[in-house]
Amino acid sequence: MAKNFPISPKHPERICWGCDRYCPAxxxxxxxxxxxxxxxxxxxxxxxxxHGDWGIEPLITVEDVTDDPGLKG
Structure with missing residues (x-):
């Protein structure tokens, strides 16, 4: 099984992204x-x-509903 591909790694320059091994540079x-x-x-x-068809679904962020004035009773 392939590893999950990181969308935004902290230091991408330290790793080779050519295969599932993710070797140090x-x-x-x-x-x-x-x-x-x-x-x-x-x-x-x-x-x-x-951009493009990478087959990666971006994470959906949800706002905090406690800040919604319509929910205060």
């Missing part, structure tokens, strides 16, 4: 002098998952 398991595969946020921006 200085120790790639691919070998052969391979370069690190960048995270889409590094190439496209923080809202990368909103």
């Amino acid at each position: 200085n120790s790639l398991a691919c070998g052969n002098g391979s370069d690190r595969t960048m995270h889409p946020a590094e190439m496209i921006g923080d809202d990368w998952y909103l």
Whole structure:
């Protein structure tokens, strides 16, 4: 089973995102002098998952309903 792909990792530059191994950038398991595969946020921006068909459902945030004046009795 594939790992969940992080939408907004803290330090994407430290990891290779080319496969499910997520190797450290200085120790790639691919070998052969391979370069690190960048995270889409590094190439496209923080809202990368909103553009195109990545198959990732963005998290839905819900506002705190206790601030709704209509709910006060």
